[in-house]
Amino acid sequence: MTRxxxxxxxxxxxxxxxxxxxxMISMRYRALRSLxxxxxxxxxxxxxxxxxxxxxxxxxxxVHASTQxxxxxxxxxxxxxxxxxxxxxxxxxxxxVGQIGQVGGVGVEAVGGVxxxxxxxxxxxxxxxxxxxVLDEYRAWLGGxxxxxxxxxxxxxxxxxxxxxxxxxxxxxxxxxxxxLSDASLVSRMDQWSDSMQWERLIDRLDQWGFKLPxxxxxxxxxxxxxxxxxxxxxxxxxxxHARAIAxxxxxxxxxxxxxxxxxxxxxxAGFVISQDQWTQINELLHWSAVxxxxxxxLRDTVLRARVGQVLxxxxxxxxxxxxxGEIDGANIGEVLANTLAESGxxxxxxxxxxxxxxxxxxxxxxxxxxxxxxIEIGEASNNKxxxxxxxxxxxxxxxxxxxxxxxxxxxxxxxxxxIATMKCIGALDGSIMGLFxxxxxxxxxxxxxxxxxxxxxxxxxxxxxxxxxLLWETPGLASGLLLAAxxxxxAGLLLAVLAAVxxxxxxxxxxPMEAMRVS
Amino acid sequence: xxEPNGQKISNSASAGTSAIAKPAGSSPTPGRPVVIRTLGxxxxxxxxxxxxxxxxxxxxxxxxxEFISIMGPSGSGKSTLFNMIGALDQPSSGRILIxxxxxxxxxxxxxxxxxxxxxxxxxxxxxxxxxxxxxxxxTTPMAFAGLPADRARKRGMELxxxxxxxxxxxxxxxxxxxxxxxxxxxxxALCNNPMILLADEPTANLDFATGQSVLEILQxxxxxxxxxxxxxxxxxxxxxxxxxxxxxxxxxxxxxxxxDEMTIKLGSIDE
Numbered sequence: 104m105t106r107x108x109x110x111x112x113x114x115x116x117x118x119x120x121x122x123x124x125x126x127m128i129s130m131r132y133r134a135l136r137s138l139x140x141x142x143x144x145x146x147x148x149x150x151x152x153x154x155x156x157x158x159x160x161x162x163x164x165x166v167h168a169s170t171q172x173x174x175x176x177x178x179x180x181x182x183x184x185x186x187x188x189x190x191x192x193x194x195x196x197x198x199x200v201g202q203i204g205q206v207g208g209v210g211v212e213a214v215g216g217v218x219x220x221x222x223x224x225x226x227x228x229x230x231x232x233x234x235x236x237v238l239d240e241y242r243a244w245l246g247g248x249x250x251x252x253x254x255x256x257x258x259x260x261x262x263x264x265x266x267x268x269x270x271x272x273x274x275x276x277x278x279x280x281x282x283x284l285s286d287a288s289l290v291s292r293m294d295q296w297s298d299s300m301q302w303e304r305l306i307d308r309l310d311q312w313g314f315k316l317p318x319x320x321x322x323x324x325x326x327x328x329x330x331x332x333x334x335x336x337x338x339x340x341x342x343x344x345h346a347r348a349i350a351x352x353x354x355x356x357x358x359x360x361x362x363x364x365x366x367x368x369x370x371x372x373a374g375f376v377i378s379q380d381q382w383t384q385i386n387e388l389l390h391w392s393a394v395x396x397x398x399x400x401x402l403r404d405t406v407l408r409a410r411v412g413q414v415l416x417x418x419x420x421x422x423x424x425x426x427x428x429g430e431i432d433g434a435n436i437g438e439v440l441a442n443t444l445a446e447s448g449x450x451x452x453x454x455x456x457x458x459x460x461x462x463x464x465x466x467x468x469x470x471x472x473x474x475x476x477x478x479i480e481i482g483e484a485s486n487n488k489x490x491x492x493x494x495x496x497x498x499x500x501x502x503x504x505x506x507x508x509x510x511x512x513x514x515x516x517x518x519x520x521x522x523i524a525t526m527k528c529i530g531a532l533d534g535s536i537m538g539l540f541x542x543x544x545x546x547x548x549x550x551x552x553x554x555x556x557x558x559x560x561x562x563x564x565x566x567x568x569x570x571x572x573x574l575l576w577e578t579p580g581l582a583s584g585l586l587l588a589a590x591x592x593x594x595a596g597l598l599l600a601v602l603a604a605v606x607x608x609x610x611x612x613x614x615x616p617m618e619a620m621r622v623s
Numbered sequence: 624x625x626e627p628n629g630q631k632i633s634n635s636a637s638a639g640t641s642a643i644a645k646p647a648g649s650s651p652t653p654g655r656p657v658v659i660r661t662l663g664x665x666x667x668x669x670x671x672x673x674x675x676x677x678x679x680x681x682x683x684x685x686x687x688x689e690f691i692s693i694m695g696p697s698g699s700g701k702s703t704l705f706n707m708i709g710a711l712d713q714p715s716s717g718r719i720l721i722x723x724x725x726x727x728x729x730x731x732x733x734x735x736x737x738x739x740x741x742x743x744x745x746x747x748x749x750x751x752x753x754x755x756x757x758x759x760x761x762t763t764p765m766a767f768a769g770l771p772a773d774r775a776r777k778r779g780m781e782l783x784x785x786x787x788x789x790x791x792x793x794x795x796x797x798x799x800x801x802x803x804x805x806x807x808x809x810x811x812a813l814c815n816n817p818m819i820l821l822a823d824e825p826t827a828n829l830d831f832a833t834g835q836s837v838l839e840i841l842q843x844x845x846x847x848x849x850x851x852x853x854x855x856x857x858x859x860x861x862x863x864x865x866x867x868x869x870x871x872x873x874x875x876x877x878x879x880x881x882x883d884e885m886t887i888k889l890g891s892i893d894e
Binding site for chain 1: 706709711731732733735736737739740746750751752754755759763764766767768769772795815
């Protein structure tokens with residue numbers, strides 16, 4: 104055999120350094136184009152960063168505000184419970200949360216953990232401890248023995264079952280739900296159904312509508328006809344006990360004596376379980392409401408109102424407690440106000456006024472984040488869950504990012520099919536071409552991710568600072584959360600950039616050179 | 624069985640199989656091996672009613688260190704044939720054998736090796752890489768071949784000197800005239816000492832004098848380095864340089880002419 108003229112050997116891949124060199128030359132040559140691609144990528148990453156970080160901040164700030172405000176709201180609720188028995192929904196909720204806290208407990212405890220980190224001012228608060236207190240109270244009012252213990256745990260089981268029913272009913276279509284429950288709540292419907300006649304009718308109706316009962320018909324029937332009346336019984340017993348306890352303490356004037364240990368002992372004897380922390384909260388609450396009452400009283404006087412209005416620069420008609428408290432932003436105005444009040448014979452010192460105003464303003468900020476009465480609910484519900492709205496927003500911004508990045512990179516690559524074809528003509532391995540594009544898109548991706556994240560970070564911090572002020576900076580876990588959001592959006596941007604470039608480049612590199620040339 | 628002067632093979636299918644079976648024996652002139660052989664080459668662009676047959680059963684042979692021209696009117700399939708010979712495009716059917724190796728049998732990496740070191744390409748549109756300087760354009764195939772950068776630069780400068788562009792080494796294609804770009808492309812095509820040089824209308828976009836110098840370079844390479852040169856062209860000056868001319872019309876080889884007969888008939892054949 105004659106030796107072949109042309110020996111086909113193995114072609115080497117272009118070295119990494121040489122690839123980088125070529126990418127640099129190429130990017131510098133089309134600087135404007137690279138810059139436009141870079142800017143598009145960076146914008147997409149910034150957008151992702153903003154929506155991600157915004158969600159995270161909202162979530163963390165709400166949890167933080169909840170741990171700040173919840174003890175106070177809990178104390179407020181406790182004050183109501185001294186004069187009015189819990190209704191059936193309160194009892195249900197307490198039993199449900201207590202039960203979940205004992206069984207699952209993960210989410211609730213996590214929030215408790217956040218509370219103990221951030222809630223320095225209000226004392227340690229966790230929804231779980233507050234609910235075990237409520238359960239202790241129920242036990243006391245049921246008689247405080249083993250039978251009561253059993254009755255409470257049975258009621259708690261039933262309450263959890265009802266929660267399952269509620270979840271089931273929530274999942275029905277709105278029309279079906281309306282047909283099943285009419286306007287009444289599940290609790291009052293349950294009361295009706297637990298009458299056996301009603302049960303038969305319910306079964307008929309459910310059959311008509313084609314509903315499937317949770318846990319099957321038999322267990323549902325058992326729940327409605329057996330368990331629910333038992334729960335009702337327990338509720339009435341708790342309610343009666345609670346009413347007795349209220350009667351026993353009715354002659355105590357809490358506003359004057361709440362700090363008195365004897366008074367606290369008497370209240371505990373009636374069956375109320377109040378921790379020392381809660382007493383502190385209650386005392387504080389009572390103290391400040393006394394101060395507010397005093398100022399309110401003073402402001403009834405028209406002459407004084409006019410003078411205060413003059414001091415604060417508002418019409419005398421507008422002068423009201425809340426407006427005044429909202430306007431006080433330092434010791435000076437507090438001093439002037441205290442003097443004005445003193446001249447009219449009301450002695451409240453400037454310090455107290457300023458402290459009250461600060462407390463009021465802080466509460467207003469926290470409430471603006473949470474909504475009235477929400478703190479306890481947020482504390483109870485596991486907070487680290489992402490709401491549907493957040494998911495939608497995040498998904499949408501991810502979609503925008505995907506489309507924007509793919510488009511930018513696709514443009515940048517299809518523009519260069521001719522170049523890819525030329526490279527193949529002069530002997531570039533597919534791998535070398537891919538190397539060039541991977542390196543180039545990685546460079547672009549890294550630069551764009553970094554600048555996008557920085558831009559997003561600045562914007563989101565500015566936006567949140569304007570919206571939340573000091574509350575933002577005292578929120579624990581903010582830095583780690585921002586870091587996470589930044590990391591994730593940078594990673595997403597980088598991956599998208601590389602994938603969107605590598606895809607079409609791979610397509611072009613695999614074609615025969617002249618085919619690729621024709622595509623361009 | 625074939626005529627020694629490489630006339631059109633009449634029955635491509637039967638001639639093709641026997642030719643592959645005995646590559647050395649089928650060579651009509653011993654000591655002058657066949658470098659490029661095509662068998663029943665077809666190329667169809669588009670499909671259905673829009674399909675055009677750019678090539679319709681082309682069979683040809685090119686011997687080692689030959690200087691060949693492919694001539695024909697535009698749209699005759701010259702460039703398509705050129706791309707096929709250079710393993711730059713895939714035929715719809717038929718085979719291309721380079722040094723009796725079927726190109727279709729080569730892996731992507733082997734094809735890259737072939738294109739990089741064994742074949743040099745000169746395109747009508749130059750196809751220089753826009754962001755690289757003349758020198759970088761010339762050294763890129765050497766980088767693909769794994770030559771160290773300093774040696775590649777040295778050789779690149781020698782080649783640019785050969786094509787008379789040593790003083791323009793750091794100019795980008797956009798800063799150069801068509802002729803200069805074409806000469807950079809020639810330097811690039813030569814950088815890895817190819818066995819075959821394929822030139823697609825190397826003089827089409829050049830003025831007379833520049834075209835002349837490009838042709839002289841091609842001829843010199845052919846004579847000094849024994850490189851097989853295949854030009855697709857309709858520049859008649861090439862006719863005097865090449866050994867054989869393939870006339871292509873409507874995707875088929877219409878005629879093959881030897882230099883001896885051509886020089887005599889030149890005046891009457893074409894004008």
